[in-house]
Amino acid sequence: MKIVDIQPWVIEQELENPFYFSQWHYASRKICLVKVTLEDGTYGWGEGYGPADVIKAGIEFFKPHILGQNALETETIWQIMYLRSLDFGRSGIFQAAIAAIDVALWDVKGKVLNQPVSVLLGGVKNPVIQPYATGFYFTDAPTMEEDFIKEAELYKQQGFKAAKMKVGLGLEKDVYWVNFLSKALGEDVRLMIDANHGYNYREAYELCRQIEHLNIGWFEEPVAPDDYNGYKKLRENTSIPIAGGECEYLRHGFRRLFENDCVDIAQPDICATGGLTEVKRIATLAQAYHKDIVPHSWGTWIAISAAVHLVGNLDQNPGRMNRECPMIELDRTENPLRDDVVNHSLKFDNGFIPVPDAPGLGVDVNQEFLEKYASNNTTISGEFEVRA
């Protein structure tokens, strides 16, 4: 089943309500999607995470090397792309371009074989997934307290059992807002915090010390991604579970994270670190180090659906009858690209998502909205998509 076309699309939309986190402000969302078409007209969709224009360039670099390949040979094509870029891109954007194509290949493979991706990955070991809500971004609105309370109430009504907020504004502000949201969410919704590597070890430790009594689900990216020693020390000195990995690439990057005992929860982004083919390998490595996997996910329903299928296939580690439902990240911030452009087959059931059984990822793209948001010929802002 030969590949006859690979078409990247950059889509962008300005936000009605800009927001910020520990690193920078954001006023628009911008994403690179890719459509892979086979000789019989069957097609699959993929998505890259990171600077969309650069990922598009990466996809165009790989295109001539994989046109004519058999789309069902996902590992063979992955290796072709990896070896073509190894000398220049052992981590970073080239891996996101590989990821976008790889996710599209798994989608089209599922359509050709009439099977959901989770079955093709080896089977559905976790039939139901628990999404957690990512939100509570900072704004300049004077009504932020009221807005956060409304947002917390919405998540509770929607059945979420966990939600994640941003930290990294400075210790005093962080302690205030973590206490505020912990109270607003109450005992039934667990709160996680994410600093997007905005602190050094000493600051991260002090924040942990002051909020440790609040039963925080995890502290994500507390320190710089290269500060393996800071991660390790923090993990040894706090009872709050430590999470990280959205800036890490391929099994080799995650091996460093695991060998240094940096995290309790590893968060590979399927659309950034080599796609489903590579994240399945990372998941196997995580199991060997007895670490949990909760993928980082940020983007359209293509990325979210890829995470659902991957987590549906994860091994139980450790196995037991009564275990917590495996999780995925579900970004709840404003994103017209996610909600208008991609149709999906995920069904939400009081805070849980059954792994869908539609062929492939169970997604399709609305061509009208794709063209409406397409910025293939222009650069509106050139800004990098915000990290979750």
Ligand SMILES: [Mg+2]
């Ligand atoms: Mg994050």
